[in-house]
Amino acid sequence: MHYIGASQYTYLSGEINSLYHEAAVKMGISDSIQNILYAVCEQGNRCPQSEISRLTGISRQTINSAIRKLERDGIVCLRQGRGRNTIVCLTEKGEAFAKEKIYPLFEIENKIWEGWSKEEQETYLLLTEKYRDGLKRYIKAIL
Secondary structure, three states: OOOOOHHHHHHHHHHHHHHHHHHHHHHOOOHHHHHHHHHHHHOOOEEEHHHHHHHHOOOHHHHHHHHHHHHHOOOEEEEEOOOOOEEEEEOHHHHHHHHHHOHHHHHHHHHHHHOOOHHHHHHHHHHHHHHHHHHHHHHHHHO
């Protein structure tokens, strides 16, 4: 099936999301757990809980229940941040878990990224940001 323009972008984006889902299934974790741990690892194994929602697009309710499960499993612990902000931190068990379940994604992404020229990397980022900004602007206009 051939897609043109925005439809093709939407199709490709869906395929990419499906591949991340496939990776989560192969690792034996849910998509939300994968995304939350990815965000925490990317932020240096600790991340404000409020920031996780912004980084992942996952609802606060889903994040709260997933973090409770991760906490029960000894993967994360919660620390008090500034004000009412809670910091999600990987435990020692969580760091080992992340090395097995999350860091392989970083390695895959880095291999892909390193296979692109500097110009391709810059173009990809520029156009993706431009698409995001346009989408944000048009969605705000209709709501």
